Every structure is written in structure tokens, then in C-alpha cells.
Amino acid sequence: MPHPTPAVRDRILTLAPTELPAYVYDLTALREHAAHVRAVLPEPVELYYAAKANPESAILAALAPYVDGYEVSSGGELAHVAEAVPGRPLAFGGPGKTAAEIRAALERGVERFHVESEHDLRVLAELARQVAPDTRVGVLLRFNLAVADGSLAGSALAMGGRPTPFGLDPERAPDVLRLLTDGTHPHLELRGVHAHLASGLDAPQQLSVARSIVEWATGLGVPIAEVNVGGGMTVDYTRPEILFDWQAYGKGLTELADAHPGLTLRIEPGRALTAYCGWYATEVLDVKRSHGEEFAVVRGGTHHLRTPATKGHDQPCSVLAVEEWPYPWPRPAAEGERVSLAGQLCTPKDLLARNAHAPGVRAGDRVAFALAGAYAWNISHHDFLMHPRPGFHFLDRTAGGV
Numbered sequence: 573m574p575h576p577t578p579a580v581r582d583r584i585l586t587l588a589p590t591e592l593p594a595y596v597y598d599l600t601a602l603r604e605h606a607a608h609v610r611a612v613l614p615e616p617v618e619l620y621y622a623a624k625a626n627p628e629s630a631i632l633a634a635l636a637p638y639v640d641g642y643e644v645s646s647g648g649e650l651a652h653v654a655e656a657v658p659g660r661p662l663a664f665g666g667p668g669k670t671a672a673e674i675r676a677a678l679e680r681g682v683e684r685f686h687v688e689s690e691h692d693l694r695v696l697a698e699l700a701r702q703v704a705p706d707t708r709v710g711v712l713l714r715f716n717l718a719v720a721d722g723s724l725a726g727s728a729l730a731m732g733g734r735p736t737p738f739g740l741d742p743e744r745a746p747d748v749l750r751l752l753t754d755g756t757h758p759h760l761e762l763r764g765v766h767a768h769l770a771s772g773l774d775a776p777q778q779l780s781v782a783r784s785i786v787e788w789a790t791g792l793g794v795p796i797a798e799v800n801v802g803g804g805m806t807v808d809y810t811r812p813e814i815l816f817d818w819q820a821y822g823k824g825l826t827e828l829a830d831a832h833p834g835l836t837l838r839i840e841p842g843r844a845l846t847a848y849c850g851w852y853a854t855e856v857l858d859v860k861r862s863h864g865e866e867f868a869v870v871r872g873g874t875h876h877l878r879t880p881a882t883k884g885h886d887q888p889c890s891v892l893a894v895e896e897w898p899y900p901w902p903r904p905a906a907e908g909e910r911v912s913l914a915g916q917l918c919t920p921k922d923l924l925a926r927n928a929h930a931p932g933v934r935a936g937d938r939v940a941f942a943l944a945g946a947y948a949w950n951i952s953h954h955d956f957l958m959h960p961r962p963g964f965h966f967l968d969r970t971a972g973g974v
């Protein structure tokens with residue numbers, strides 16, 4: 573059971589029941605984590621944060637001292653991130669960019685475009701000619717590479733080397749590279765290659781993927797200044813105490829960088845940077861038995877924290893006991909050790925954790941769901957059933973904040 577940090581625990585216990593559910597973020601813990609990640613990465617590695625994992629402004633700002641830039645994948649993220657962390661380098665990627673989004677990105681002077689197709693390239697070239705005729709726009713070509721040794725096999729969300737809407741097929745490389753090197757598109761500058769091939773990889777798998785991408789990119793026969801090897805560093809929701817081995821990853825990237833002097837390596841993690849700093853806290857409303865199993869129904873549910881439903885896992889959690897009980901009748905309480913934690917939605921899919929270790933949990937107790945700092949609130953279907961939205965608390969012990 574992962575336990576909330578003391579600051580998070582105190583906040584959860586001081587909120588009134590009506591202020592729950594709440595997302596509580598420990599920005600100090602986030603800073604410490606990001607500082608560690610930055611410290612173990614070698615100098616030529618640039619660290620970008622993939623904003624889609626959690627675009628809360630306070631999170632983007634807390635990460636600012638430790639990241640080199642932000643990866644955005646829509647016009648909405650672009651405008652939001654540019655406002656939250658003004659002046660920071662942005663990389664704009666994603667399939668299906670509209671002309672309006674590309675134009676907005678050019679007008680903002682976005683540093684890097686991750687080009688996903690030949691059409692994407694042509695639209696960018698045409699708009700660059702119109703919007704920024706006196707500059708050359710930096711392009712990374714995103715390729716959907718097949719990684720040779722099957723290292724993606726066990727990953728949660730593999731999207732490389734199989735049919736997907738992402739990136740260019742590697743066989744298109746010669747033709748597309750020609751468009752960027754024969755003067756066809758003078759407003760674009762080929763900077764290198766981008767690949768984001770899977771999510772949920774441990775450090776040895778990530779290194780193997782990174783080596784394959786760099787080897788492929790540097791063998792293309794054109795000057796490659798940068799390779800972005802993507803994100804996807806694993807977060808283990810079943811064993812939350814096991815963290816991605818940033819130290820080993822940094823060591824491996826050092827060797828890779830040493831083997832390619834002058835090459836800038838870039839990574840763009842999302843989940844593994846912010847997942848651990850966020851907690852979804854709520855209150856048990858009722859406890860009941862159904863056909864031999866015990867259920868605790870909590871305020872809120874998967875419309876606020878969709879992660880367990882989308883990933884098909886049990887969100888790690890811990891119970892915070894509360895002694896007050898406002899009613900004259902006995903508190904509903906679990907008889908056993910294992911209790912499924914369900915939300916308020918009228919669908920059997922609204923399960924946050926099945927058979928969680930919550931011995932004797934009672935109505936009125938509080939539950940803190942861990943690893944809720946990434947792909948949590950911002951991927952959830954908030955309006956389903958029209959329950960109130962959660963509160964948001966950004967705890968900041970270093971800056972004298974709230």
C-alpha cells in the first residue's frame with residue numbers, strides 16, 4: 573500500500589467531506605523527483621515533458637527548472653503550455669495537426685515540429701513560407717520503427733513497428749529525406765528523427781529501443797543533429813514502490829551519447845515524471861456485501877480517475893481512518909480484509925480497485941488513491957452522471973505556497 577506523504581495526508585484529513593473528492597498534488601515531491609531525473613541524465617540529453625500526461629499549470633511550472641522544454645500535441649496544449657511556462661522551448665507533434673494549429677505554432681516560434689506524414693510536412697512547409705519566410709523551421713521526422721529484438725513485446729501500449737496512425741513508415745525515409753535536403757522546402761531544416769514507440773518500458777528496454785533508434789537515424793546517410801527517442805518510461809501500478817531506474821537509464825544514455833559525439837539526444841517522458849506526485853482522495857460513503865464480496869462505495873469514481881478503467885488495473889490506495897460518525901446508527905463496515913472500491917457511477921465499470929487490502933474499512937473513512945498525477949483527471953469523462961467536480965490542491969512546501 574503506498575502511503576501519502578505527510579503533507580498530502582494532513583490535507584486529505586483536514587478537508588470537509590463536501591470538499592471531497594480532491595486531487596492533491598505534492599509539488600515538492602514532484603520537484604525532488606524531477607531534480608533526481610535531471611541529475612542522472614548526461615549533459616547532451618535534453619529532457620522534455622510530454623504535457624498530455626498532466627497539463628495542470630502548477631505542474632508545468634514546478635517542472636520548469638528541471639526540463640529543457642515541453643512536448644505538446646495539440647493547438648490547445650500549445651496555447652496552454654505557452655501561457656503557463658512562457659518562453660520555454662516547445663516541440664509540437666501528433667498526428668492530424670490542422671493547418672490552423674500549425675500556423676499558431678509557427679506564429680509562436682515553436683522550436684521543433686515532429687512531422688508525422690508527407691502531407692504534414694507539405695502543409696508545414698507551405699505555412700512556414702507564409703508565416704516565417706525569414707527563418708528555417710526545425711523539423712524532426714517521426715518514424716514508426718520496428719525495433720529488432722522484440723523489446724516492445726511486453727509493453728503496455730506498443731505503437732512502434734506495427735500498423736498505427738503514428739509517424740512515417742521507415743521505407744518512406746529516402747523520399748521524405750530528399751524533400752528536406754534537395755531544396756524543395758527551403759523554409760524547413762531537417763534537424764533529425766523522432767520516435768515514440770511504446771509506453772510502459774523499463775530502463776533496459778528503453779535503452780535497447782533508444783540504441784535502435786539512434787543507430788537507424790545515424791545510418792540514414794544525411795546529417796542528423798538530434799534524435800528524440802520518446803517517452804514511455806514505465807510506472808508500475810501493481811508494485812508502485814518499484815520505480816523506473818533513471819540511474820541505469822542515464823548511464824546507458826551516457827554511453828550512447830559518448831558513441832555519437834555532437835548528437836543531441838532528447839527524451840520526452842510524461843507519466844514517469846508526474847504520476848507519483850498526485851493523489852485522488854475521497855471518502856467512503858457506504859460499505860455493503862454483494863454475493864459474497866464486499867464493496868466500499870466512495871464519493872467520485874472513474875469519471876474523475878479514469879486510469880484504472882482505461883488500463884484495466886487496480887489503482888493503488890490506502891485507507892485513512894476517520895473516527896467521527898455523524899449518524900445514530902452503526903457505521904457500515906467491511907467484515908473482511910479485501911474490499912472492492914467502487915465509485916458513484918451507475919455502471920459496473922466504475923471500479924477504482926478490486927479486492928483492495930482495506931481491512932474493516934468503514935463508511936466515513938477516507939481513501940487516498942496513489943499514482944494519480946498522470947493520465948488521471950485530464951483523461952476522465954467528467955460530465956458522465958453530472959456529479960460535482962473534485963477540488964484541486966497543489967501543496968508546495970518549498971515556495972511558501974498553499
Ligand SMILES: *Cc1c(COP(=O)(O)O)cnc(C)c1O
Pocket residue numbers: 622624625643665768770771772802803804805840841842843844
Ligand atoms: C504520450 C507521448 C509521450 C509521453 O508518454 P509517457 O508514456 O507518458 O511517458 C511522449 N511522446 C509522445 C509522442 C507521446 O505521444
